[in-house]
Amino acid sequence: DTGVSQNPRHKITKRGQNVTFRCDPISEHNRLYWYRQTLGQGPEFLTYFQNEAQLEKSRLLSDRFSAERPKGSFSTLEIQRTEQGDSAMYLCASRAYTEAFFGQGTRLTVV
Amino acid sequence: AQTVTQSQPEMSVQEAETVTLSCTYDTSESNYYLFWYKQPPSRQMILVIRQEAYKQQNATENRFSVNFQKAAKSFSLKISDSQLGDTAMYFCAYTTSGTYKYIFGTGTRLKVLA
Numbered sequence: 189d190t191g192v193s194q195n196p197r198h199k200i201t202k203r204g205q206n207v208t209f210r211c212d213p214i215s216e217h218n219r220l221y222w223y224r225q226t227l228g229q230g231p232e233f234l235t236y237f238q239n240e241a242q243l244e245k246s247r248l249l250s251d252r253f254s255a256e257r258p259k260g261s262f263s264t265l266e267i268q269r270t271e272q273g274d275s276a277m278y279l280c281a282s283r284a285y286t287e288a289f290f291g292q293g294t295r296l297t298v299v
Numbered sequence: 300a301q302t303v304t305q306s307q308p309e310m311s312v313q314e315a316e317t318v319t320l321s322c323t324y325d326t327s328e329s330n331y332y333l334f335w336y337k338q339p340p341s342r343q344m345i346l347v348i349r350q351e352a353y354k355q356q357n358a359t360e361n362r363f364s365v366n367f368q369k370a371a372k373s374f375s376l377k378i379s380d381s382q383l384g385d386t387a388m389y390f391c392a393y394t395t396s397g398t399y400k401y402i403f404g405t406g407t408r409l410k411v412l413a
Contacts, residue, residue: 191343219399230303230390230403231344243399279344281401286332286351286394288401290344 190214192291194280200297201270208266209294213282220263221288222255223279224248231279237263270298301326303393305404312381313412319366320376320407322391331395333367335376338406339387347389350374381411 193212201207213220218239223231234253235245239260249255252270257263267274275298281288302325312318324333335347350358350367358365362382366375378385391404 221399221401223401228308228406230305230392230405231401233400233402236399238399283399286396287334287346287349288394289346290336292343 192280192282192289194278194291194294196294197292198295198297200299203272203298204269206266206268207270207296208264209278209280209296211263211265211280211282211291212261213263213280214284214289217282217284217289218260219283220257221281221283222263222265223281225277225279225293226275234265234278267296270296272298274298301328301393301402303391303402303404305391305407307407308405309408309410311410311412312378314381314383316381317377317379318381318409320378320389320391320409322374322376322404324372324374324391324393326372326393326395328395331393333365333374334392334394334401335363335365335374336390336392336403337385337387338390339384344390348376378409383411383413385409386411 220237222234225231237257252268255265277293279293280291304323331352333350336344338344348360362379388406392401
């Protein structure tokens with residue numbers, strides 16, 4: 189399968205715990221995005237990488253959120269001290285030209 | 300600010316009928332791209348159709364076509380011969396060649412009825 193892969197698919201965590209998600213983009217795509225999607229809403233932009241450089245972070249991304257893309261390959265999104273408001277689907281997408289390809293997402297539930 | 304608006308939260312259509320989903324956007328850019336993405340329940344988002352703003356001809360992909368009205372900043376999706384598998388959330392999205400962010404609308408939940 190050469191699509192965008194995200195792990196884990198589901199994560200349940202207790203409030204205050206740290207969580208880390210992984211995204212493996214399509215191999216030849218140099219652009220990688222993280223989005224957050226809450227129920228009934230469209231995806232909201234969180235952050236963007238071109239190769240290993242993080243070029244923009246949304247104001248939605250508080251200090252508790254950090255993302256990396258070492259060597260311009262896979263990416264991780266870490267949330268520290270999770271809050272119930274962090275419960276959402278976290279989507280990763282990669283892009284070479286104009287079309288973005290999405291992964292299946294990681295659904296985070298903070299209890 | 301660039302925004303995408305989908306004013307129809309939910310729609311339904313009988314199998315084999317035609318349905319049109321609406322989308323409007325706001326931008327000051329001249330070179331941009333518009334997309335319709337489909338998100339089936341519990342499945343990943345996939346591209347349905349895309350339109351380059353510089354192209355006057357409306358894009359078509361099999362049963363899917365768009366009505367792109369650049370001056371009105373309108374980008375509607377027409378689904379012909381609706382099938383049960385078309386049941387999904389549909390998102391209208393915008394991006395420009397000079398930037399990198401996709402901006403999504405809030406989505407339209409389409410249900411195809413047997």
